[in-house]
Amino acid sequence: MKKRILSAFSLLLALCLLAGCSASSGAAGSAVSGSASSAAEGSLQRYSTVYYDTFDTVTTVIAYCTSQEEFDTQMEALHADLVAYNQLYDIYNDYEGVNNIKTIDGDAGIAPVKVDARIVAMLQEAVKMYTVTGGQTNIAMGSVLNLWHEHREAANDSTLHSTLPTDAELQTAAQHTDIRNLVIDEAAGTVYLTDPDMSLDVGSCGKGYACEMAAQAAEARGLTSALISVGGNLRAIGEKPGGLPWTAGVEDPKNASSTYSSTDSYISAVTMDGNMALVTSGDYQRYYEVDGVRYCHLIDPDTLYPATYFSSVSVRTADSGLADCLSTGLFCMSLADGQALVESMDGVEALWYEPDGTIVRSSGWESCQMMS
16 A cells, blocks of 8 residues: 655645745744734734644644744644544544544444444534535545555565455445434434444544534634645635635645646645635545556445546535535546535635646636636
């Protein structure tokens, strides 16, 4: 398996370039240099921090605060929120005193599991998105996704020949992906999988939903200007000093191996005004190869194989959770179906990057794109 892991400094540099600031190689949480212009804006200073311990990815934050103390207080709370969501939505690990998605999967067909309200809320949104995307975003696909995950992980062992799940294995697993077998009892605070061979995989929505909830909580605590990236799931808070919007870039899938050191790695840059989010799903970060053919982690529910319509799909909207679910669903449906869905939704824009390099934008994408 190949999974591109960026260095903290490279990812921070990418955010700095797009946010219009200069990067500092100082410790996480230190003020970023070049903030003299902020002094006239109510003494706001630019700070940044990096975390490595949530959602199996790198989280970076750039924010404007009145002091290091304010920034540290805000980031301590933001980080704590992300750690909590990571534990709740984890499908692989147990945590003392925590009933999480893994707990629900482990009790499939046995008994309802009492869970945190943050699990109930996320699952309810995921069920809604199943309907919105015509089943292309399906958190009940765990049995199928686990087969592909096992084969990707096995590919890490250089002594083994990379293999694919068999069609028989996939078809058997697909018999246990009916989202109607997910029973959510909001009043009781329980979740139950009635099919004992069913499992949930919230990779299509958990990270984006957690990013959105953490950002909203930070806003409620008084954070007024920030750009958060949880593994590339971007969520803006407010504006930069001077009323300028945050900006974010859509990475070029064909240039994804290069270090984020210039805007050459981006095919589009958009404004993030109004607390916007930008999420991209692509075939170039998590994948493995069998006989020279790339197999990514985004599985088409119709074929049970990795979707091949696009190299990447990016969604810009005012909700990171919605953007996460939509980017996955759009990646797994035809361009015509995806365009029809996006155009039917208010406040949602998308960019599709096809395997031959063709770029297709929704009707309103140009209005939020930065001029070169």
